[in-house]
Amino acid sequence: MTTSPEPVIIVGGGQSGLAAARAALSARLRPVVLHVGVEPVGSWPDYYDSLTLFSPARYSALPGMAFSGEDLDRYPCRDEVVAYLRRYAGSVDADIRNGVRVTAVHSRPAGGYLVHTDTGDEIAAAGVVAASGSFGNPYLPVLPGQRHYAGELRHVAHYRRPEPYAGKRVIVVGAGNSAVQVAHELAPHATVTLATRAPIQFVPQRIRGRDLHHWLDVTGADRLPRWVLTRLVRHAAVLDTGVYRDAVASGLLARREMFTAFIPDGVVWADGSREPVDAVIFATGYRPHLDYLAPLGTLEDGMPRHVGGISATHPGLVYVGLEFQRSFSSNTLRGVGRDATYVVSALAAGMSGGIRGRSRLTRRVSAPR
Missing domain, CATH: 3.50.50.60 (FAD/NAD(P)-binding domain)
Structure with a gap:
């Protein structure tokens, strides 16, 4: 050789x-x-x-x-x-x-x-x-008041399991797969709110009895060039069998428009209301x-x-x-x-x-x- x-x-x-x-x-x-x-x-x-x-x-x-x-x-x-x-x-x-x-x-x-x-x-x-x-x-955005927030603040890169959050009030920031998966895992243990800038977009995990990736493969969509993708894919989407959509629809997972600032014991929501929060987990890529x-x-x-x-x-x-x-x-x-x-x-x-x-x-x- x-x-x-x-x-x-x-x-x-x-x-x-x-x-x-x-x-x-x-x-x-x-x-x-x-x-x-x-x-x-x-x-x-x-x-x-x-x-x-x-x-x-x-x-x-x-x-x-x-x-x-x-x-x-x-x-x-x-x-x-x-x-x-x-x-x-x-x-x-x-x-x-x-x-x-x-x-x-x-x-x-x-x-x-x-x-x-x-x-x-x-x-x-x-x-x-x-x-x-x-x-x-990991990308961690900086919001007004963040430096003075006294609760736990971390990126999902440093999250491991739900048990430490038992009984706490938790916000998960993000509208992608990781955010929804972690929020859903936390929900039986904590009071969880998903904070997103837009409604969550769900994509069916299975179509006509086959996983979505089968169709991405056979249609060639998985290999589309970047310039095409940037026109087609505008927002994060969550692959879902229906479990996550039902959790949001039933209220097991509350979803609110992204908060605008931190206060020492919580956050300020887009409507101006304030809420005490024990932990914020950013799933922001x-x-x-x-x-x-x-x-x-x-x-x-x-x-x-x-x-x-x-x-x-x-x-x-x-x-x-x-x-x-x-x-x-x-x-x-x-x-x-x-x-x-x-x-x-x-x-x-x-x-x-x-x-x-x-x-x-x-x-x-x-x-x-």
């Missing part, structure tokens, strides 16, 4: 990094995966205990390895995904280094990069794949965790400048696992493999073709998607 004299550094050892490592091996590159965790399973062990995939096992696998078990229509739980990624990492014959945090990436005048780590290492790399995900960078790329100047307000995962500013730099990177499923188990193959193929072409390869890479970046 012909390999690059210098490795391609893959930052992150979760689903995106593992998919990128497999794609790099197929492209005859030499991947080195640097992962901050103790084992290459990404952030999955840190999600809340009851988390369950919204896609069935048959539509949730990375390239080259299906989920085990006979019932591929089941919805894998968090710990099953962790076990799956552990097996997957073992099947990828790449240099995976755990417990290593990338602190900075610098470009070299003659091409390529120097990757700095918290262990003091400086690794020369022919290319860099940023696959560090977003779980480490995440932002790419890419601070190590700041020295390159490729980030704008923390977001990478890219087209389809290929850097628009630096040859030899690509991304995997960004939300809506190339399709609806880009940052999911079922879709990240397609993006990994795409960007790594472009990376390999640029590395092997010299000036001609870089020209080809530039044409790819410039092409509309």
Whole structure:
């Protein structure tokens, strides 16, 4: 096998990094995966205990390895995904280094990069794949009075289980899957209100007896390009078998328009009323965790400048696992493999073709998607 004299550094050892490592091996590159965790399973062990995939096992696998078990229509739980990624990492014959945090990436005048780590290492790399995900960078909005709020305030990234909230008054902020799933789990233990800026949009989990992901797959909707998706998908939606919709309709889950401010013991609602609240959990999403790329100047307000995962500013730099990177499923188990193959193929072409390869890479970046 012909390999690059210098490795391609893959930052992150979760689903995106593992998919990128497999794609790099197929492209005859030499991947080195640097992962901050103790084992290459990404952030999955840190999600809340009851988390369950919204896609069935048959539509949730990375390239080259299906989920085990006979019932591929089941919805894998968090710990099953962790076990799956552990097996997957073992099947990828790449240099995976755990417990290593990338602190900075610098470009070299003659091409390529120097990757700095918290262990003091400086690794020369022919290319860099940023696959560090977003779980480490939860987005927490700041509202008036928030600094003086005396109750518990946290992002859903730091929520684990409902029992600590027993008997409390809790607001869950958000209108997506995580917000509704956590609020529904809390409801038997606490008084829960969902705070959203618009009514919750429910999408049927099953249509004509088949899971929604079957239809996304056979129609090709799961692979629609980003420019189409941004026109079609305007608001967060919740996949639902009917349980969540019924909970809202019955009043088990109260829903109110987003509050406007905090007070020391609670919140001020949009209608001006005040309510004491013991805890507020923000399920307000995440932002790419890419601070190590700041020295390159490729980030704008923390977001990478890219087209389809290929850097628009630096040859030899690509991304995997960004939300809506190339399709609806880009940052999911079922879709990240397609993006990994795409960007790594472009990376390999640029590395092997010299000036001609870089020209080809530039044409790819410039092409509309």
